[in-house]
Each structure stands twice: as structure tokens, then as C-alpha cells.
Amino acid sequence: MPFKLRKVLRSRRTLFFIPPWSLLLPLAVRIALATPVVTKVEPPNWWTDHSVNPVRLLIRGSGLTGAEVSDSAGLRASGLRINAAGTYLFVDITIPRTLRPGSYPLQIRTSDGTAVAPFDIATPLSPTGRFQGFSPDDVIYLLMPDRFANGDPANDDPAISPGLFDRKNNRFYHGGDLQGIIDHLGYLKNFGVTALWLTPVYDNTNALNRRQAVGGEPVTDYHGYGTIDYYGVEEHLGTLNLLRKLVDEAHNAGMKVIQDQVANHVSPYHPWVTHPPEPTWFHGSASNHVNETWQIWTLADPHAGVQLRRAVLDGWFGDVLPDMNQDDPEVARYEIQNALWWVGMVGFDGIRQDTLPYVARSFWSDWSTALKRKYPKLRTVGEVFDSNPAVTSFFEGGVKRFDGVDSGIDTVFDFPTYYAIRDVFARGNSIDLVAKTLAQDRLYLHPKALVTFLGLHDVARFMNETGATVEKLKLAFTFLLTSRGTPMIYYGDEIGLPGGDDPDNRRDFPGGWKEDTRNAFEASGRTVQEAAVFDHVRKLTALRAKLEPLRRGEMIDLAVTKQTWAYARQSASGTVIVAINNGSDPADIPIHFRSEGLLHSQLGVTGGLVLRSGSGEVHLPAYSAEIYDGTRAR
Numbered sequence: 001m002p003f004k005l006r007k008v009l010r011s012r013r014t015l016f017f018i019p020p021w022s023l024l025l026p027l028a029v030r031i032a033l034a035t036p037v038v039t040k041v042e043p044p045n046w047w048t049d050h051s052v053n054p055v056r057l058l059i060r061g062s063g064l065t066g067a068e069v070s071d072s073a074g075l076r077a078s079g080l081r082i083n084a085a086g087t088y089l090f091v092d093i094t095i096p097r098t099l100r101p102g103s104y105p106l107q108i109r110t111s112d113g114t115a116v117a118p119f120d121i122a123t124p125l126s127p128t129g130r131f132q133g134f135s136p137d138d139v140i141y142l143l144m145p146d147r148f149a150n151g152d153p154a155n156d157d158p159a160i161s162p163g164l165f166d167r168k169n170n171r172f173y174h175g176g177d178l179q180g181i182i183d184h185l186g187y188l189k190n191f192g193v194t195a196l197w198l199t200p201v202y203d204n205t206n207a208l209n210r211r212q213a214v215g216g217e218p219v220t221d222y223h224g225y226g227t228i229d230y231y232g233v234e235e236h237l238g239t240l241n242l243l244r245k246l247v248d249e250a251h252n253a254g255m256k257v258i259q260d261q262v263a264n265h266v267s268p269y270h271p272w273v274t275h276p277p278e279p280t281w282f283h284g285s286a287s288n289h290v291n292e293t294w295q296i297w298t299l300a301d302p303h304a305g306v307q308l309r310r311a312v313l314d315g316w317f318g319d320v321l322p323d324m325n326q327d328d329p330e331v332a333r334y335e336i337q338n339a340l341w342w343v344g345m346v347g348f349d350g351i352r353q354d355t356l357p358y359v360a361r362s363f364w365s366d367w368s369t370a371l372k373r374k375y376p377k378l379r380t381v382g383e384v385f386d387s388n389p390a391v392t393s394f395f396e397g398g399v400k401r402f403d404g405v406d407s408g409i410d411t412v413f414d415f416p417t418y419y420a421i422r423d424v425f426a427r428g429n430s431i432d433l434v435a436k437t438l439a440q441d442r443l444y445l446h447p448k449a450l451v452t453f454l455g456l457h458d459v460a461r462f463m464n465e466t467g468a469t470v471e472k473l474k475l476a477f478t479f480l481l482t483s484r485g486t487p488m489i490y491y492g493d494e495i496g497l498p499g500g501d502d503p504d505n506r507r508d509f510p511g512g513w514k515e516d517t518r519n520a521f522e523a524s525g526r527t528v529q530e531a532a533v534f535d536h537v538r539k540l541t542a543l544r545a546k547l548e549p550l551r552r553g554e555m556i557d558l559a560v561t562k563q564t565w566a567y568a569r570q571s572a573s574g575t576v577i578v579a580i581n582n583g584s585d586p587a588d589i590p591i592h593f594r595s596e597g598l599l600h601s602q603l604g605v606t607g608g609l610v611l612r613s614g615s616g617e618v619h620l621p622a623y624s625a626e627i628y629d630g631t632r633a634r
């Protein structure tokens with residue numbers, strides 16, 4: 001046996017069982033099997049003078065056993081680790097501060113050959129107008145790119161992922177894309193949006209998703225939540241360059257952009273699932289894992305046993321979504337670098353983190369620290385899908401909770417208030433349910449930062465609630481845009497779009513497609529009812545922008561009855577008083593507030609509010625509200 005072949009077989013023997021039939025293969029083929037091959041480098045680039053240096057690369061390929069990575073043009077390789085199968089290689093790359101941006105391919109050498117791992121040093125984006133964070137001064141707009149507007153029909157049925165496009169199937173791609181968003185930035189700016197949250201733009205599977213079939217029918221990952229490549233952009237939506245253009249144009253128009261990231265799980269079709277970089281990459285494996293119990297309350301429960309918490313943290317979502325194991329330092333490092341990479345490449349201002357509770361808060365602590373070290377103004381918001389403020393507040397960062405962990409997450413979505421809004425404004429329950437929910441604000445460090453909403457992509461639309469009307473939706477918007485928090489509007493709710501449970505709540509925005517019979521992006525294309533909601537929302541966003549107390553003021557309850565509520569928003573610049581009648585009869589609401597004179601009404605529902613010796617009264621028709629501006633008087 002020639003020396004070289006013996007060596008190949010010896011090295012391969014440590015990797016794989018060599019099936020006897022392989023010995024029948026021609027010699028050249030057997031040698032070729034062991035030649036190193038590189039198929040993927042993650043991240044594909046990094047920067048000089050970054051807070052993370054060295055950067056740790058994950059290189060995918062084959063024949064990597066015994067590989068060495070040579071230093072290249074000043075880049076220094078260290079900390080090499082190769083998995084048992086020789087299919088993944090981890091390496092630290094130290095980047096000298098003085099290195100110029102450009103291409104710095106790495107040589108991966110084994111005794112059987114050399115492969116090249118492409119790697120670039122990128123030019124950093126200027127921080128001016130980027131990485132800005134978001135705050136209660138903003139109005140966030142959540143949209144699902146596939147369902148908003150189709151700006152480029154050429155990517156509706158891409159060559160690498162054909163057959164997933166069908167506008168008649170609400171679980172297939174509909175053709176909306178990044179260009180469609182760019183085309184409608186003017187629409188968003190026009191009605192007062194100052195920040196966008198797009199559902200994930202990661203590359204998702206290129207084939208039908210049969211592992212999450214519904215009713216026996218395959219689905220697609222049009223929603224973006226099943227990545228097969230943490231460093232790729234979904235081809236139905238566009239390219240990385242187009243995403244950068246979208247963010248640049250949004251910034252130029254005065255709008256921030258929040259990225260939707262998903263660190264908890266990947267698609268069941270991610271190549272890692274069949275060939276993980278290491279045995280501990282996931283919590284378990286496709287054939288042997290814990291199912292998700294959804295009991296996120298146990299994480300905030302000092303009495304919960306370890307096994308209860310582990311089921312939540314390590315379980316596979318829906319028994320099918322591979323659960324990343326952030327307890328493995330390689331996974332944690334990969335995900336932290338990935339978060340930094342997107343922000344650095346695209347210029348995002350904030351991150352919305354999916355399924356936050358399902359990842360250990362000790363990880364979020366490290367993740368948040370790394371992000372803030374590089375981007376101090378960046379803001380993060382976590383999805384904690386729970387109606388109990390005692391649970392949601394537990395995941396807010398800024399303080400160590402009973403377990404000694406500070407998540408570092410800036411804020412969370414205000415699901416408790418969302419549930420109360422639906423109960424009260426759509427279903428007609430007593431308005432004090434909302435007031436009582438906000439009464440729990442002492443549980444939060446920064447209740448004003450909470451992201452508030454009356455609908456989003458995981459729940460049926462407001463207009464699909466039994467009893468919902470346009471008047472009631474308008475009332476809910478009045479509350480949303482005048483109360484504490486960072487308000488968020490779910491695309492289509494501004495025109496009262498109907499829609500039941502997912503995916504019916506993700507209907508195409510009317511007019512986003514050339515072939516649509518009408519265009520609700522324009523006033524002429526809206527129905528009377530849609531115009532009523534839209535014009536109201538636009539008026540409210542303008543008032544919120546104009547009247548600083550509505551954004552930053554303390555919220556003071558002045559009067560609460562079964563169906564009426566008056567509250568003040570008070571800051572150094574003055575006071576704004578909001579009165580709401582959620583009842584089916586007209587109501588008189590007494591206002592007692594330490595102020596004098598006339599507060600001008602802003603919605604044209606009533607006249608001004610006159611306060612004499614700190615007392616006044618407003619008279620509101622059924623299902624109506626008024627906003628009184630006391631800022632100019634002071």
C-alpha cells in the first residue's frame with residue numbers, strides 16, 4: 001500500500017467507519033475524499049478595531065481533520081478546534097488594527113491538500129445616523145416583508161427555491177419583498193412611523209417545509225422564522241445589499257430599523273441538524289430531544305425545580321425546531337458574533353429578539369453586554385408572550401433578579417397590556433382592566449420603555465374580535481398612542497384590516513401588488529371605514545410627536561369608573577389630559593387636576609377643558625375620547 005494512501009486511510013479511520021465497499025472505489029476518488037474542502041465561512045467578514053478581536057470563525061467543509069490554518073497577511077490564527085467528523089473547524093482570527101479592508105483568504109492545509117476559506121475585512125459603516133436605538137419618542141411599525149408590498153416580481157419564484165410562491169395559499173410566499181418596503185417608506189413616514197420592525201430576513205429553507213405541515217399539507221417559511229443560514233438574506237426578499245439600501249433610505253427618511261433576530265432555534269432544515277458542528281451544538285438532536293412545555297412562568301418561579309426550567313430552556317419548539325445550546329461556549333460565541341455582524345453590516349438601530357424566555361438569561365446578559373460595548377445606543381426588546389406582568393417584567397434587564405442574573409435586555413413587549421386592550425376596547429369589558437394592568441408598572445424598572453401594541457403577527461386582528469368596530473379600534477389607538485410605552489402598530493391595523501389567527505392575520509396589504517384591484521396606500525384607494533381609522537391614527541401620531549408629555553410624561557390617573565378613564569401625562573413641558581369613554585352611553589367625566597384655565601381639545605370631539613380651582617368636567621359621547629393640551633398654557 002503506498003504511503004500516501006495508508007496515511008489517508010489512517011486519518012480517515014479516526015473520523016469515520018470506512019465501509020468495505022469504499023475500498024472498491026478508484027484510488028483517486030478515495031484520496032479526493034480526504035482533500036480539504038471549504039463550503040462556508042461564518043462570519044464571512046469582520047472589521048478592524050472591533051470590540052470582538054479575535055473573531056472566531058466557524059468553517060464548514062470536509063476533510064478538515066488535522067488541518068492547520070496559516071496566518072495570512074497579518075491575520076493570526078489560533079485556538080483551532082476541529083470536529084470529529086472533520087466537517088467543521090473553529091478558529092480564532094486576530095485582526096491587526098492597521099489592516100486595510102479587503103480580501104484576506106485563509107489557507108486551510110492538511111497533509112492531503114489545501115483549501116481556501118474566503119474571508120474579508122470590511123469597511124465599517126459610519127455610526128452617524130445608525131445604531132441609534134429607539135425610545136418612547138418613536139412609533140414602531142411591524143411588517144412582514146412577504147405580505148406588505150411586492151416591489152420586485154422577478155424574485156417571486158427564485159430559481160434556487162422554486163414552487164413556494166402562491167398568493168392563493170396563505171402559507172406560501174406571496175411575493176412581498178425589501179424593494180416593496182423601500183417603495184412605501186413615504187407612506188410610512190406620512191402617517192408618523194419613526195421605526196420599522198421587519199420580521200426576520202434570514203435565509204429560510206429553499207424547499208417546501210413538510211416537517212411543520214398543517215393538516216397534512218406542506219407549508220413554506222415565508223414568515224422568516226426558520227433560518228437555514230444565520231448569515232444569509234432570504235432570496236424571496238432580496239439581497240444583503242438591498243437590505244442595507246432599505247436601512248439607509250429609512251434612515252434618510254428619519255426612520256429607524258429594528259432587526260428581528262432568532263437565537264433560540266433554527267429551521268429543521270438547517271444543515272446543522274443532520275451534521276452539527278459538535279455533538280453539543282443543539283439541546284439534544286432531531287431524534288432525541290425534550291419537547292417544549294411553554295411554561296415560561298417557571299423561569300420566574302423561585303420554587304421551580306431545575307427540570308421544569310430545563311424543559312423550557314432546552315425543549316424544541318413545537319417538538320420540531322432545533323434548539324440552539326447556548327450553554328456550549330462555541331454556540332454562545334457564534335450567536336453573539338452573529339448579532340454584532342448584522343448590526344455592523346446593515347446599520348440596524350435595535351434588535352427584537354424572538355422567544356426570549358426560551359434561552360437562558362445568563363446568555364442574554366453576555367449577548368447584551370457584547371452589543372452595548374460596540375453599540376452603546378442600540379436598544380433591544382424581547383418577546384415574552386405572557387399576560388402576567390410578574391412574568392414579563394422578570395425578563396427586563398437592568399437589575400439582578402432572584403437568581404442573580406441581569407438579562408441586560410432593554411425592554412420587553414407589553415403583552416399584559418395588549419390582553420387588557422383587547423378585553424376592554426374590543427370586547428367591552430370594564431376599562432379599569434387596563435388601568436389595573438398599568439398599576440403593575442412598579443414591577444418594571446422602565447415601564448415607559450415597554451413596547452405597547454394592540455395587535456401583532458401572532459394573534460388574530462383587533463377587527464376579528466367579537467364586537468369589534470371601527471369606533472372601538474379608534475378608541476384603542478387613542479389609548480395606545482397617548483399612554484406610557486413605545487407604541488407599535490402592526491401593518492394593516494392602521495386601516496382596520498381584518499384577519500383571524502395566523503396566517504389569516506398576515507393578509508397582503510391591499511395595493512402592495514400591481515394586480516391588486518385597489519391601493520390602500522393611497523387615500524383614494526381606502527374605503528370610508530379604512531379612511532376613518534387611518535386618518536385617526538395619523539392624527540394621533542402627529543399629536544404624540546407634537547405634545548412631548550404624551551411621549552415622556554408621567555402617567556397620572558385622574559378618574560376611573562367602569563367605562564370611563566381620565567389620565568394626565570405630565571412632564572416639565574406641561575400636561576396633556578386624555579379622557580376616554582368606553583361605554584355605549586354618553587358620559588360625564590369629572591376632572592380634578594392642579595391646574596387652571598383652558599386646555600385645548602385636539603380631536604374635535606368636545607370643546608376645550610376648563611379647569612377652575614383645579615376642577616372641570618368633560619362630556620363624551622359613547623365610544624369616544626378627547627385629548628386636552630395643557631402644554632401651551634404653562
Ligand SMILES: [Ca+2]
Binds near residue numbers: 154
Ligand atoms: Ca417579489
Ligand SMILES: [Ca+2]
Binds near residue numbers: 203206234236
Ligand atoms: Ca431561501
Ligand SMILES: [Ca+2]
Binds near residue numbers: 264314315359
Ligand atoms: Ca432554548
